[in-house]
Amino acid sequence: MRSHHDAEAPLRALISNRVNFAEHLKSMHNTYTRKSQRNAIYIHVPYCTRRCTFCNLPHFTRLPPSDYHKLIIKEIRTYSSYQYVKESVYHAVYFGGGTPTTLSATALREILQALKSNLTLAPDAELTIETTVSDLTEDKIAVFKEEGINRFSIGVQTFCDRGRRLLGRLGTGKYAAAKISSLLDEGFKNVSIDLIYNYPGQSEDDLEEDLGIIESLNLAGFSFYSLILFKGTPLYRMINMGKCPPLGDLKQEWRFFEMILDYFLDRGFELLELSKLVQPGRDNYEYLRIRYENGDVLGLGAGAGGRVGDMLYMNPVNEEDYRRQVSSATGLPIMGFKVDDRYDFIHYVVGRLQFGRLEWRDLAPYNDSACLHRLIDKLEKEGLVLTDSRGLSLTKAGIFWGNNIAREFATTLLKLLTNE
Ligand code: SF4
Structure with a gap:
């Protein structure tokens, strides 16, 4: 799909x-x-x-x-x-x-x-x-x-x-x-x-x-x-x-x-x-x-998602809940979710693919990993990416299926980084 x-x-x-x-x-x-x-x-x-x-x-x-x-x-x-x-x-x-x-x-x-x-x-x-x-x-x-x-x-x-x-x-x-x-x-x-x-x-x-x-x-x-x-x-x-x-x-x-x-x-x-x-x-x-780039995105307004430093958060979607949050003692969400370097790394790679090109150095220090090589070989055989000495680019078909490709990278990297 x-x-x-x-x-x-x-x-x-x-x-x-x-x-x-x-x-x-x-x-x-x-x-x-x-x-x-x-x-x-x-x-x-x-x-x-x-x-x-x-x-x-x-x-x-x-x-x-x-x-x-x-x-x-x-x-x-x-x-x-x-x-x-x-x-x-x-x-x-x-x-x-x-x-x-x-x-x-x-x-x-x-x-x-x-x-x-x-x-x-x-x-x-x-x-x-x-x-x-x-x-x-x-x-x-x-x-x-x-x-x-x-x-x-x-x-x-x-x-x-x-x-x-x-x-x-x-x-x-x-x-x-x-x-x-x-x-x-x-x-x-x-x-x-x-x-x-x-x-x-x-x-x-x-x-x-x-x-x-x-x-x-x-x-x-x-x-x-x-x-x-x-x-x-x-x-x-x-x-x-x-x-x-x-x-x-x-x-x-x-x-x-x-x-x-x-x-x-x-x-x-x-x-x-x-x-x-x-x-x-x-x-x-x-x-x-x-x-x-994993810069901050200060999310404001009902239902806005955001990131401050290493913390992700989401404002209430419901108008009254949002109003209550803004008027509360802190005026801020109660909870945030702290993310680590693994999140940032995968998010960055997904972002590079979003822009159609991934450099090998973007994958460091995992660029020699066998599971990534298998994925890249498969994508190349399917005509979705083209590789060169510096990295890979999405082909026209790769752009069409780009989100799926990014998801495959995210899934593979997640397994690699969490040793599943
Ligand atoms: S109804 Fe949906 S698609 Fe239409 S303008 Fe509003 S948010 Fe955009």
């Missing part, structure tokens, strides 16, 4: 060492040696004005409560009172969701200003916001300009009107393209979109049209995902009731994937990571790089 999300699943076996969150954070500036000097902040806004028919993410289909941004600002202030966080430099901020632009322009401005006044952002920090086209209003664009948002990730999914209706997206494809175009005209250079392919009834002509529009928009890049059908979603029900055709099979999915890759590699785009193509020099996706 081709998987999109489970490359890191084997790592869960190494996340069991519970620690008192506040106490551990307090001692961290004395006890923890940073794995990366670069850190990131993730702000989760689990609200959407409308539910896409394919979406299985936990979120609320309404606007955020009017004080949601104040809870996030309170978290920022709480963290900034700890010496370890105070001494950290943040090179990327990522507003994800849900739809972060369901927050008002004023709320977004206040969060951005609180980040700058309480934490140390690098002068060239990458500041990303995810948005839909319909939630991207003039007043918010003005705030983004003033407060330095310099990277946009827009959930378009498709420009095809039939596809948009089926997936539950608001507005026509023409409207979406015009909105993106006007954002680029405002001078924002790093604008990417999400593209979904292999949705029910999609033809090769439909996809070709999407690719042509992406090319004509001169975007920094785009992420591409084949549609995954999750049980319980409106789309799942529609297909089960025969109201729309099923998804294309694996052969069709591969055909679409090849079309996307070939179209854009021929036009000078580069593969940035397994599901992202970019124009050279237009997008470096620092947030993702920092995550896989």
Whole structure:
């Protein structure tokens, strides 16, 4: 089974060492040696004005409560009172969701200003916001300009009107393209979109049209995902009731994937990571790089996951539980999970594969291990990787199966490191 999300699943076996969150954070500036000097902040806004028919993410289909941004600002202030966080430099901020632009322009401005006044952002920090086209209003664009948002990730999914209706997206494809175009005209250079392919009834002509529009928009890049059908979603029900055709099979999915890759590699785009193509020099996706370098990711907001030093944590998904946590005596999660060098090592290797290439030195000191050699030989025979004197690269088929490959590496390394 081709998987999109489970490359890191084997790592869960190494996340069991519970620690008192506040106490551990307090001692961290004395006890923890940073794995990366670069850190990131993730702000989760689990609200959407409308539910896409394919979406299985936990979120609320309404606007955020009017004080949601104040809870996030309170978290920022709480963290900034700890010496370890105070001494950290943040090179990327990522507003994800849900739809972060369901927050008002004023709320977004206040969060951005609180980040700058309480934490140390690098002068060239990458500041990303995810948005839909319909939630991207003039007043918010003005705030983004003033407060330095310099990277946009827009959930378009498709420009095809039939596809948009089926997936539950608001507005026509023409409207979406015009909105993106006007954002680029405002001078924002790093604008990417999400593209979904292999949705029910999609033809090769439909996809070709999407690719042509992406090319004509001169975007920094785009992420591409084949549609995954999750049980319980409106789309799942529609297909089960025969109201729309099923998804294309694996052969069709591969055909679409090849079309996307070939179209854009021929036009000078580069593969940035397994599901992202970019124009050279237009997008470096620092947030993702920092995550896989084992830098900190300060997770803020309901349902946000994060990492501070050697401790992983997750905020409550439930709005009331999150509110209670922020208003508690410490204002922090009760528990965190301490991770060790084994976790960091495997996580780093998974990250390298996410970017399509693994150097032999990345596997040190295990690069001579027989089980890794067996795995690499197998992948090479299957045509999924190509090896050279310095390392291995994923082939086109390897990119298609990239998450599965990363998972195989994670499983093999886990066995090796835990002597199973
Ligand atoms: S905008 Fe994103 S999070 Fe919200 S319903 Fe659509 S896919 Fe899900």
